[in-house]
Amino acid sequence: MKHIYALISFFTFISFSSHGQTDLIGTWYLDYIVKEGVTHPNYFNSYNVFSLEFTNGSGDLPGTLSFSSGHGCNASNGSYSVDTDEITVNISATFTDDCYTAPYAIYEELYYNELNCNGGLDCIQTYSITGTGDDQVLTLTNTDGNSLVFGKQAPTTLLVSTWWLHHIDIPGNPIIDIPEGDFPYLNLTNEIFVPLPFLPELDGVGECEVFNAKYGVSFNGANNLNITEFVETLSACATQAYEGIYFEILGNDTTNFFEFEIIDNGSTLILTDLLGARLIFGDTTLSLDEYNVNQYAISLLQNPVEDELLLNIDNQLLSENLQYTIYAIDGKQVKSSILNSNSINVENVVSGVYFINFVIEDSSTKTLKFIKK
Numbered sequence: 001m002k003h004i005y006a007l008i009s010f011f012t013f014i015s016f017s018s019h020g021q022t023d024l025i026g027t028w029y030l031d032y033i034v035k036e037g038v039t040h041p042n043y044f045n046s047y048n049v050f051s052l053e054f055t056n057g058s059g060d061l062p063g064t065l066s067f068s069s070g071h072g073c074n075a076s077n078g079s080y081s082v083d084t085d086e087i088t089v090n091i092s093a094t095f096t097d098d099c100y101t102a103p104y105a106i107y108e109e110l111y112y113n114e115l116n117c118n119g120g121l122d123c124i125q126t127y128s129i130t131g132t133g134d135d136q137v138l139t140l141t142n143t144d145g146n147s148l149v150f151g152k153q154a155p156t157t158l159l160v161s162t163w164w165l166h167h168i169d170i171p172g173n174p175i176i177d178i179p180e181g182d183f184p185y186l187n188l189t190n191e192i193f194v195p196l197p198f199l200p201e202l203d204g205v206g207e208c209e210v211f212n213a214k215y216g217v218s219f220n221g222a223n224n225l226n227i228t229e230f231v232e233t234l235s236a237c238a239t240q241a242y243e244g245i246y247f248e249i250l251g252n253d254t255t256n257f258f259e260f261e262i263i264d265n266g267s268t269l270i271l272t273d274l275l276g277a278r279l280i281f282g283d284t285t286l287s288l289d290e291y292n293v294n295q296y297a298i299s300l301l302q303n304p305v306e307d308e309l310l311l312n313i314d315n316q317l318l319s320e321n322l323q324y325t326i327y328a329i330d331g332k333q334v335k336s337s338i339l340n341s342n343s344i345n346v347e348n349v350v351s352g353v354y355f356i357n358f359v360i361e362d363s364s365t366k367t368l369k370f371i372k373k
Contacts, residue, residue: 023129024054024087028138028150033110033219035146040219043159043262044104047190048073050111052138052150054080060092067091069115072108073099076115087127091116100198102190103160105215110219114146122306139231157266159217160200162187163281171276176242180286184246186279187367188215193353199228203355203367206243209233210327210357210367211250225271227256233331233357249277298358304371309344309356318342324356329353346372 030050030211032041042050050071057066059079067089067163068077078092099105117125138150168176178184186204193201199214217223230251238244242354250256255262258271269281298317299309318340325336326349334349339358349372357367 024082025056026054029154030111030273031149031150031151031155033137035110035114035219036334038221040107040223041157041262042107042155043157044072044107045155046158046160047102047104049154061090064090071111071230072104073097074108075099100192101216102200104190104191105254106217111148114142114148117142157262159260159262160188160190161283163269163283164285165246165279166282166286167280168242168249169278169280176245178242178286182240183285185282202227203369205357205367206238206246207240208237208359209235209243210355211247212329212355212369213250223261224257225258225260227251228301231329231331233327233333235333246279249273249279298366298368300368300370304373305346306373307345307347309346309370311342313342325357327355327357
């Protein structure tokens with residue numbers, strides 16, 4: 001449920017260096033946050049764009065103009081005024097929704113605390129605007145040295161996405177390159193199921209085994225990602241040694257607290273565990289010339305399901321010897337066969353959470369999750 005919290009008893013005063021009021025008018029998109037010397041890029045626009053907007057419309061206080069900010073699944077608004085070298089921002093209301101612990105919600109907390117100076121009074125920030133046109137950059141820096149940096153273009157790099165494993169780099173060992181034609185991946189989602197803990201889910205595939213887990217992000221001293229409740233299927237179908245190493249890095253509860261970074265203009269994700277082992281992912285498979293099941297649409301027409309698992313599937317896949325395997329959440333295989341229609345009978349499958357993995361002859365793979373009523 002959405003609520004409105006009116007902040008009537010105080011205002012947040014933000015002071016800037018000398019600029020005209022017109023320099024600020026318009027929409028600014030959050031690029032990154034610098035807190036205690038650590039840069040936290042905005043990789044979290046997948047739900048709602050983090051933005052800051054100054055307008056010349058009448059504000060909610062006499063002699064002020066309008067101000068608003070979108071952040072995560074929530075937003076704030078109020079008014080602002082400019083007097084020579086000072087701007088005063090009055091946050092009069094914040095619209096809040098329960099975002100649980102989705103990645104954008106954790107980043108939202110980091111952003112809002114800096115925008116609102118942790119709820120303090122007489123918050124003094126300097127600001128600078130550099131560049132011209134679409135290359136303009138707005139930097140807000142408060143008295144503790146933390147900064148919010150905005151641009152005129154919304155960042156498009158996303159952490160929550162599907163990442164394809166390219167290399168495994170373990171200190172003291174040769175780099176393991178994933179063979180072309182294999183498609184191991186890691187799929188990070190914003191999806192949160194109600195059972196505790198309220199963490200977003202991830203899933204993926206090695207060479208042929210499927211896994212799922214929960215994960216959390218944090219920004220205390222670094223950009224961190226922690227994996228919990230890692231479960232893999234147990235069909236022993238893998239022939240490549242890299243799958244076992246990949247799963248051990250992801251599923252080791254003592255070391256799978258990762259620092260993450262996204263480089264190469266958003267095309268490469270690097271996860272580094274506590275022992276220095278690195279998983280290097282790309283935003284595409286290693287060989288786009290190979291036939292890839294993920295190029296074609298396979299999705300669930302309804303979820304949860306009852307007696308029939310109905311699929312929205314590209315007709316070409318039905319002629320490609322597409323094999324499916326259904327796994328329970330504990331990794332046990334429930335059902336496996338060749339798919340020859342757009343539905344699968346699950347009448348005899350007990351209620352619960354399941355994964356269905358699709359594989360065709362060249363080992364292209366895709367995994368979906370469903371709930372059986």
